[in-house]
Each structure stands twice: as structure tokens, then as C-alpha cells.
Amino acid sequence: MEALETISEINAKPFPWFRIICLAPLLLWIVGLLIIPHIQLFWLSFLQNRHPEEGFYMGNYLRFFTNPIYWKILLRTAVYAILSTFMSLVICFPTAFFIAKLLKGRWQIGLIIIVMLPFWISELVRTYSWMIMLRETGVINWILLSLGILSEPIEMLYNDNAIFVGLVYVSLLFMLLPIYSVLESLDDSLIEAGQDLGASRWTILWEIIWPHSIPGVMAGCIIVFMITLGNYLTPVMLGGKNSLYFTQTIYHQFIIAWNWNQGSAFGFLLLILSSFLVWIGLKVSRQKLTEVIK
């Protein structure tokens, strides 16, 4: 009896220091690397660059709205992120379906590994390999020239298409995995039940498979949208110096113009835009964030 009480006492009062140790890395991460710098940046974004002593200043934000180049770049960036998210979904949904439902056992794992393989390589190297593919003396041009389809090489790098291709490529895995896992969790007998009750393939896809996979699709879309919207490397390398991507504008303010106040303001505007678009996406698909994260 006494032993039992001791155990229940331990359960009632777990060692607080143990909990603290478990939580410490997360707390350090969130407070030290996210909250404190953001407070700092938030504060900076409301100060004038040359005269911080003058106090509260809305100019950094106002400039975004009064100077069309900035909001046009942000809009363009958002459109690119949305388009590449959509494209990535179009590519990944059938792929994930194929791997999750049409393959079995070793083939399934093998293909997933093949899909993941490129992502073990640094993003920089992968982007360089796209440059090797796309440039004027690159692989694609060489093939098209040898086949006689082209008579002169064309420059495929440093334009919007190159950015688009790069963004979609970078995001594929992050779209594929959540959709794969949600399709994997779909009981095959639901598909068979649909068939048994007289449904055609398209009806089964639309009535049974698609509704089931929406949480995974939304999770993939949110991750990919965030990644593409905040991507810096791909647009700069594949799109060139004047690719007009919003992350580049922010970088420019921080590093070239040495205007941290302006850069912070742009950073927060990007954050607001992405949160807003994710919220819209969740509303439209009638999903809850908590369920999508699961």
C-alpha cells in the first residue's frame, strides 16, 4: 500500500527540472531565435533609417504602398508562389497516388527513396545543376541542337520560366510526402466499396479519394507556398540579378542599401501576406489548421 502511494506521488509531482530540460531546446529556439529577433525587427521597422531618434515612423510601410514597384514585386512574387504551388500539386498528386496505391512493398519504398535522393544534396548544388541544364551551352540546348530541332541555341536561363521551373522543382518533395502519407492512409476497401456500388473511376477519384486527401493536399500546399514565397536562392540564381522577387528586394534593403528599417518593414509585409493567403486557402478548402498539421 505504501509503495503504491509513492508511485502515485511521483506521478502527481514529476520533477520540474526534468520538464525544463526537455523543453529547454525548444524554448531557446523559439525565444532566442524567433521571438527576440522579431521583436527587434518589428521595432526597427517603425523607425526612420537615418534618424532613429525621432521615434515612431510609418514611412517604411507607406513607401511600400506609395511606390508601385514594391507592391508590384510582392504581387508578382505571390503569383509565382501560387502558380508553382499549383504546378507542384498537379505533378505530385498523380505521382503520390501511383506510389501509394498502385505499387506494393519494395517498389513503393524504392520509389520514395528515389524521389528523396536529390534532396540529400544541397539546394545550391541542385540549383547549379539546373543552370547547367538550362544555359545557352547547356544540356537541353545541346540535345535540341543535335536533334536538329533548333538551329541556334536559345537562352533559357535568367527569365521567369527558369524561376518557375526551379521553384516547382525545389518544392516537389514537400508536396509529395504529405499527399503520399494521406493517400497511404486511405483504406483500399473504400475504393473497392465505391466500385462495388457502381461508381466509375472518375467518380471514385472525385467522391472518395480527393475528399480524403484534402488535409494532405492542404499541408503540402501550405509548406510549398511558404517555401516558394520565401525562397531566395532559386529566383536569384535562375532568374538573374533582376529577377524581381520580393526576397531579393528585402535582401537588397538589408545588405546593399543598408536600410534595416526598410528591410524589416518589407519582411513583415511578406509575413502578413503569406499568413493571409494561407488563411484564405484554409477557408476556401474548409479545413482547420489543426487537422492539416496532423
Add this chain to the structure above:
Amino acid sequence: MVADIIDVEVKNLTKTFGNFNAVNNISFSVERGSFFSILGPSGCGKTTVLRMISGFEVPNRGEILIGNECVNNVPPNRRRTNLVFQHLALFPLKTIFNNVSFGLQRLKIPKNEIKQRVTNMLERVGLQGFESRYPNQLSGGQKQRVAIARSLVLEPTVLLLDEPLGALDLKLREHMKLELKKLQNKVGTTFIYITHDQGEAMTMSDQVGVMLKGEMEQIGTPEELYNAPATPFVAAFVGDANRFSGRVFAKSNESVTISIGPLKVKGIPQPELGDEREALCFLRPQNIRLQPPDDPVSKGYQSFPGLIREIIFEGHIRSYIVELAEDFQLKVAIAHATRARSFSVADQVQVVWNPNDTLCFSTRALADIDMNVGEE
């Protein structure tokens, strides 16, 4: 039951997966409006048979006729069969109404007629008022009825059920057994029911086919299977039976004597026994009587002295484990009536039974029986 109209006929059906013969040359036919069960241990191929009838597997050989029409090449969505899945496979994101109306919507039936038919069907299975609920808001038994309603609303020629009671707890299973039979009587649809539970098969079915290792062992009414099993596996699998083996000592067409240790037991030789020298015998516990050592033995009965080793009280019956010789024990079930004579452990008794109740088969199927029914 409308006799003589055959709804489903299966001829020489064979299905192999790689080198594995899942179903081997099976034939049977199911009359309109009857309840046909396929009974067998797991892995015997019964689910494969069902999946071939519903169209999810294509047979390697043989024919499936539904309403006298060969459906071998008809895909599942165009067969007049509907399947109730083992785990029901209700659409979790659809309401009960949309689950039940799913098949009707595919047929492009006008909306008000769909509503009418779904409402009628839900009423029939006792679920009126549940239309707007979701499957996860229902109890196990209710889900069961939704799954059946979803199939029956399409008025299939035959309803196929793949162990639909397997997931339910014991009490609910007992209840659903009776309910399912009642429902089948009410709607009059032909049912083909797959189960490994002989209790389910026996209580509900008009005809039962017992399968083992891809082959059909025997087809008959539950009583035929119980009283006259054609193979040793059926004898062991259907109902409770004492099982013992011994050497064939003497054999004529009507009678066989088996020697078990020092004892000579008389029984009926089954055709399957042939000229085998070893026999496997089955004797139902309720066909054995116990009486005090000096009581006279009825004419035609055989009697052996025995010692009561154990008594298991089960309420309506009392089971005695009686030892007749070393390594030879029999279970004797005696109805526990108020004024019945009872014995106690260590009592000496006479163990009496009619030789006609000892069914003697060969020992060929012993390994399968040990694996699927349990070792004696």
C-alpha cells in the same frame, strides 16, 4: 424461398496467386432467396471466392454465373452483386444519407426517388432519423446496418457479406446474427455469407459450404454437416466432437473396430476411410451416456469402464472428462436437468454409446485439423 431458381452458380472456379492455389476447382449454386454461407478457417480461400463473385479478382479458370449470365468479364461496378466489407468501408466523410444513396446517385435516378428509397431502406434497418449523422457517430451495430442498407438499397441479385460481424464484440455479434437472419427473411435477397465462425454459419444459413485449403469439403444444410460430415475436417470443424485415432482392427462395410490401447471401439466406417490402417474417429459429447458400473447396457450399445477426471459446469450442461484408458479421454456432455443423475470426480462409471455415433475417417487430414481446430 422460391425454389429452383438459381441466382448464383459457380463452376470449376480456380484462382492462383503465383504458385499458390488459393481456390481450387470449386463449384456450387445458390438458390434465389436463400442464405448461403462459406465456412472455413482463415486462409482457406473463402474471401477469394467472394472477391471473384463480386468482381475484384478474375478467376484463372471456371465460370461465375449470376442470374444465368456469365459475369467473368464484367467489372465490379457493373455486376448485380453488392458486397458488405469486412470492416464495412463506410465513407467516413459522407453522412449516412450520402453513404446509402451513393449507389443510387451513380444510376442517375431522380432526386426525390433517391430520397424515397433511402428513407425506406433506413426505416427497414431501423435507422430512420440518422440521415444527417456521420459514420463515426454510430455504434458498431448501427454501422453494420448502414453498410447493409447501402448495399441492399441497390436491390442486388445477391448480397455478399465478408465476415461483417468479425469486428463486433461477442454480445453484439450474437444479437446481429439473429437480426441479420431476420432481415434476410424480410427482404428476401439472396445472401452469400463468408465466415470462419461455425456458430454464425450454422444459425443463419440455409446451406453451408465448408472450405479448406482452397477446396470445397462439403456443401449441405447445417444439420447435414453436423449429422453426416463427409470429411474428417468437417467433422472436426463443425460442432464439438471428441476426436481419437487408433489402428483399424477389423472392418466390414457397415462396421469397423478400432483398437485404441487395450480397448476395441466399434464405429461406422466412412467412405473416405478406404483401406487405411489408421483411423481418426469422431464422437459428439452429447451422444455419450454415463451410468453406474452395475447398470445394464442397452442393446446395441458399447460400454467401457471409465474414471471421471474433471467436471466442467456450463449451466445448461455438465461436461465430464472421463478417462477410458491411458491417453484416451472423452468429453461427455449431459443436460443439466434438475433431477438428472450426476457424478463426481474420481467416480467409476460405465461410458456407453452407440457404435453408429462413432464416425471413422482416415488420418490424412490430421495436420489440417490440428492446425485449424486445435490439437486434442
